[in-house]
Amino acid sequence: xxxxxxxxxxxxxxxxxxxxxxxxxxxxxxxxxxxxxxxxxxxxxxxxxxxxxxxxxxxxxxxxxxxxxxxxxxxxxxxxxxxxxxxxxxxxxxxxxxxxxxxxxxxxxxxxxxxxxxxxxxxxxxxxxxxxxxxx
Amino acid sequence: xxxxxxxxxxxxxxxxxxxxxxxxxxxxxxxxxxxxxxxxxxxxxxxxxxxxxxxxxxxxxxxxxxxxxxxxxxxxxxxxxxxxxxxxxxxxxxxxxxxxxxxxxxxxxxx
Amino acid sequence: xxxxxxxxxxxxxxxxxxxxxxxxxxxxxxxxxxxxxxxxxxxxxxxxxxxxxxxxxxxxxxxxxxxxxxxxxxxxxxxxxxxxxxxxxxxxxxxxxxxxxxxxxxxxxxxxxxxxxxxxxxxxxxxxxxxxxxxxxxxxxxxxxxxxxxxxxxxxxxxxxxxxxxxxxxxxxxxxxxxxxxxxxxxxxxxxxxxxxxxxxxxxxxxxxxxxxxxxxxxxxxxxxxxxxxxxxxxxxxxxxxxxxxxxxxxxxxxxxxxxxxxxxxxxxxxxxxxxxxxxxxxxxxxxxxxxxxxxxxxxxxxxxxxxxxxxxxxxxxxxxxxxxxxxxxxxxxxxxxxxxxxxxxxxxxxxxxxxxxxxxxxxxxxxxxxxxxxxxxxxxxxxxxxxxxxxxxxxxxxxxxxxxxxxxxxxxxxxxxxxxxxxxxxxxxxxxxxxxxxxxxxxxxxxxxxxxxxxxxxxxxxxxxxxxxxxxxxxxxxxxxxxxxxxxxxxxxxxxxxxxxxxxxxxxxxxxxxxxxxxxxxxxxxxxxxxxxxxxxxxxxxxxxxxxxxxxxxxxxxxxxxxxxxxxxxxxxxxxxxxxxxxxxxxxxxxxxxxxxxxxxxxxxxxxxxxxxxxxxxxxxxxxxxxxxxxxxxxxxxxxxxxxxxxxxxxxxxxxxxxxxxx
Numbered sequence: 001x002x003x004x005x006x007x008x009x010x011x012x013x014x015x016x017x018x019x020x021x022x023x024x025x026x027x028x029x030x031x032x033x034x035x036x037x038x039x040x041x042x043x044x045x046x047x048x049x050x051x052x053x054x055x056x057x058x059x060x061x062x063x064x065x066x067x068x069x070x071x072x073x074x075x076x077x078x079x080x081x082x083x084x085x086x087x088x089x090x091x092x093x094x095x096x097x098x099x100x101x102x103x104x105x106x107x108x109x110x111x112x113x114x115x116x117x118x119x120x121x122x123x124x125x126x127x128x129x130x131x132x133x134x135x136x
Numbered sequence: 137x138x139x140x141x142x143x144x145x146x147x148x149x150x151x152x153x154x155x156x157x158x159x160x161x162x163x164x165x166x167x168x169x170x171x172x173x174x175x176x177x178x179x180x181x182x183x184x185x186x187x188x189x190x191x192x193x194x195x196x197x198x199x200x201x202x203x204x205x206x207x208x209x210x211x212x213x214x215x216x217x218x219x220x221x222x223x224x225x226x227x228x229x230x231x232x233x234x235x236x237x238x239x240x241x242x243x244x245x246x247x
Numbered sequence: 248x249x250x251x252x253x254x255x256x257x258x259x260x261x262x263x264x265x266x267x268x269x270x271x272x273x274x275x276x277x278x279x280x281x282x283x284x285x286x287x288x289x290x291x292x293x294x295x296x297x298x299x300x301x302x303x304x305x306x307x308x309x310x311x312x313x314x315x316x317x318x319x320x321x322x323x324x325x326x327x328x329x330x331x332x333x334x335x336x337x338x339x340x341x342x343x344x345x346x347x348x349x350x351x352x353x354x355x356x357x358x359x360x361x362x363x364x365x366x367x368x369x370x371x372x373x374x375x376x377x378x379x380x381x382x383x384x385x386x387x388x389x390x391x392x393x394x395x396x397x398x399x400x401x402x403x404x405x406x407x408x409x410x411x412x413x414x415x416x417x418x419x420x421x422x423x424x425x426x427x428x429x430x431x432x433x434x435x436x437x438x439x440x441x442x443x444x445x446x447x448x449x450x451x452x453x454x455x456x457x458x459x460x461x462x463x464x465x466x467x468x469x470x471x472x473x474x475x476x477x478x479x480x481x482x483x484x485x486x487x488x489x490x491x492x493x494x495x496x497x498x499x500x501x502x503x504x505x506x507x508x509x510x511x512x513x514x515x516x517x518x519x520x521x522x523x524x525x526x527x528x529x530x531x532x533x534x535x536x537x538x539x540x541x542x543x544x545x546x547x548x549x550x551x552x553x554x555x556x557x558x559x560x561x562x563x564x565x566x567x568x569x570x571x572x573x574x575x576x577x578x579x580x581x582x583x584x585x586x587x588x589x590x591x592x593x594x595x596x597x598x599x600x601x602x603x604x605x606x607x608x609x610x611x612x613x614x615x616x617x618x619x620x621x622x623x624x625x626x627x628x629x630x631x632x633x634x635x636x637x638x639x640x641x642x643x644x645x646x647x648x649x650x651x652x653x654x655x656x657x658x659x660x661x662x663x664x665x666x667x668x669x670x671x672x673x674x675x676x677x678x679x680x681x682x683x684x685x686x687x688x689x690x691x692x693x694x695x696x697x698x699x700x701x702x703x704x705x706x707x708x709x710x711x712x713x714x715x716x717x718x719x720x721x722x723x724x725x726x727x728x729x730x731x732x733x734x735x736x737x738x739x740x741x742x743x744x745x746x747x748x749x750x751x752x753x754x755x756x757x758x759x760x761x762x763x764x765x766x767x768x769x770x771x772x773x774x775x776x777x778x779x780x781x782x783x784x785x786x787x788x789x790x791x792x793x794x795x796x797x798x799x800x801x802x803x804x805x806x807x808x809x810x811x812x813x814x815x816x817x818x819x820x821x822x823x824x825x826x827x828x829x830x831x832x833x834x835x836x837x838x839x840x841x842x843x844x845x846x847x848x849x850x851x852x853x854x855x856x857x858x859x860x861x862x863x864x865x866x867x868x869x870x871x872x873x874x875x876x877x878x879x880x881x882x883x884x885x886x887x888x889x890x891x892x893x894x895x896x897x898x899x900x901x902x903x904x905x906x907x908x909x910x911x
Binding site for chain 3: 140141143144147148150151154155156157158159162165167168169170180181182184185188189192193196197199200202203204205206207209210213214217
């Protein structure tokens with residue numbers, strides 16, 4: 001009753017400061033995420049990146065044995081670069097040549113070696129503008 | 137095709153009627169003023185709400201005390217201010233009086 | 248018939264535009280009949296949108312492929328139930344559903360509240376109309392469901408992954424949630440525009456907010472269950488942008504539901520509440536935008552569509568206008584009361600709000616970071632699972648604890664001694680539970696152990712409240728314990744319904760902690776007859792069977808399950824091969840243990856031609872508590888939402904006391 005200034009502002013300020021501190025601490029320790037790039041931008045890059053592209057056949061190998069091998073190309077199709085990918089781990093059902101996928105990994109000796117199980121395929125578009133055949 | 141157009145036309149007509157309805161039902165009303173609250177009514181509503189809020193707070197304090205959420209000492213401490221607030225709200229209402237009595241009150245008290 | 252549909256949408260656009268203009272004029276000039284006319288227009292807009300929806304639905308049901316939309320989303324062979332779900336399965340149809348729910352809620356909100364919130368309603372109408380104008384404009388000019396074409400012999404069909412019961416419930420529920428948040432937003436804007444800045448707009452919209460929030464919550468749980476059993480990658484939440492799109496408004500709405508209680512009881516946080524409801528609504532719009540613009544990489548995301556920029560523009564305008572209105576009224580929004588102590592129920596709710604908001608904004612940051620980094624550095628950087636998991640723990644665990652503290656602290660000011668008395672039992676129970684769990688091996692995951700301990704604390708406080716409340720009612724003269732319990736809940740619906748919801752969150756926390764912090768996973772390649780062991784279970788791969796059903800070939804691997812020397816039956820896992828769509832779908836095998844809530848989760852990752860199968864097996868402790876939490880959540884929401892006749896009477900009595908005319 002005797003106190004005039006309300007502690008509310010102080011409480012909020014301290015809380016916000018605490019939250020910001022946690023946030024900054026995390027980002028400085030754990031670092032940011034992975035850059036998301038397309039195959040044509042991969043050349044010469046080091047470190048873990050996320051590659052987003054179009055799957056090119058032929059798809060060979062066994063993801064649960066020595067590894068699945070396929071090619072990945074830019075979605076837009078402007079660039080001609082195809083990156084060879086070696087993938088191990090779970091393969092999503094929708095995976096096939098012609099699908100858009102996203103996969104994390106690292107370029108090693110000219111092959112993009114994927115982190116096991118990091119592949120995500122995109123659901124066939126249901127919100128896209130209509131196309132002629134409708135078959136994806 | 138023509139069925140669709142007829143139905144569409146009907147829909148458009150219905151829309152116009154629906155929108156014009158208040159004007160058609162009352163072509164020459166006594167008052168077209170939106171029944172908004174004037175200053176005194178608004179003040180009274182606020183006081184009623186203040187009273188209800190104070191009484192509800194008292195009720196909640198009782199409930200919390202009875203269920204043991206609030207200890208006896210906390211209860212004693214909090215009861216006083218809440219009681220005073222409720223009393224203030226009730227007094228303000230009484231002083232203000234019923235809407236009909238507003239005419240007698242001095243201009244200064246009206247908002 | 249498409250002409251009728253298109254015309255109906257044009258009528259909707261006209262009516263909502265009229266409602267907007269006439270509504271503003273009527274409110275500013277104080278014209279009663281014009282206000283009624285604007286209100287009628289809004290209600291009429293629901294009617295015409297209903298007509299448009301009926302046209303689309305009829306076209307879907309009779310497989311009219313001259314409608315481009317119908318041809319794109321269905322086929323002759325598609326079962327009727329899924330044909331209906333195609334209504335919201337595509338871009339244009341889902342926008343129409345949005346508009347239908349929007350105009351429906353708008354009509355209901357203005358009609359139900361017209362007796363006692365008249366000074367607000369007169370402004371609610373144009374605000375609602377403004378949102379409806381946007382959506383009807385999109386439907387008329389940018390994304391019409393009624394485009395026509397030369398009818399092909401058959402439609403393109405629906406992706407097999409969408410052909411399941413979840414598609415019937417999950418999107419509509421989310422839409423109820425997103426659109427439902429428009430109601431409190433509209434009333435908030437009406438409060439700012441009319442100058443009625445007190446608690447009136449909160450009370451008018453309380454149930455709407457609860458309804459929207461509950462729908463969003465259940466919708467998300469359904470989505471999680473869908474991901475778990477149908478998509479079957481072994482989890483239920485991937486922090487995918489589209490998943491986050493629904494979580495963010497839900498978190499903001501949760502914060503809002505709590506802070507309104509402070510404003511109602513103490514008149515504080517007026518500006519805060521206005522900003523919160525604006526945030527929740529903007530996030531709902533943003534979520535709608537995220538799911539259909541293809542702007543962010545997502546497993547759900549769809550190709551770039553023309554809708555995106557319109558949405559962004561609308562969100563920007565909404566935020567700008569709303570903030571301007573708040574700023575204009577800032578002097579009048581000063582609270583009459585102040586926070587008295589950092590240890591009080593108000594303060595606890597404030598901390599709750601700050602934590603929820605922090606979590607919400609962290610998720611928002613994670614979602615937009617790729618876009619921002621691309622704009623700033625030319626390269627999109629994606630934040631992974633570890634980012635989200637970290638902040639979920641940092642903010643979520645204290646939030647969990649707070650859930651047990653808040654309800655038991657007094658308003659205004661709580662003394663330390665009272666805290667010690669009140670929290671003695673829950674603390675003891677929590678520490679004891681923690682010690683027991685530690686002994687059982689839960690120390691393997693510190694966040695998991697903390698989650699369990701906090702959950703024990705909160706569960707004890709909830710139980711205490713119910714026990715003490717029932718005892719108090721019995722002391723007041725209730726006939727029996729059950730009737731004391733019943734009357735306790737029926738007389739304090741908000742409070743005890745809220746406790747039930749808190750109990751659901753505790754179950755959710757325990758389920759999530761168990762299945763993510765204490766789970767086991769193992770991969771193995773098995774030939775027929777071989778076995779693998781995971782967390783005490785032994786699975787033996789016996790045989791592979793194939794079966795033809797109407798539109799697919801079902802391939803299943805049969806496994807025998809044992810734990811120790813107990814036979815636990817068999818489990819099947821495999822794939823479906825859909826002939827027409829030429830796609831495979833994952834069909835996981837799940838064995839739920841009724842006693843422990845644990846799941847044995849088997850994925851047949853890869854089936855070789857020689858019958859050699861690569862299996863991935865998860866053991867997920869306590870995961871079924873998550874789904875049970877959904878049911879409890881539903882119960883709690885229903886209790887709080889239940890109409891209270893006593894409260895209604897009081898509200899009406901108040902308006903009568905001032906002598907307001909009863910109707911019009």
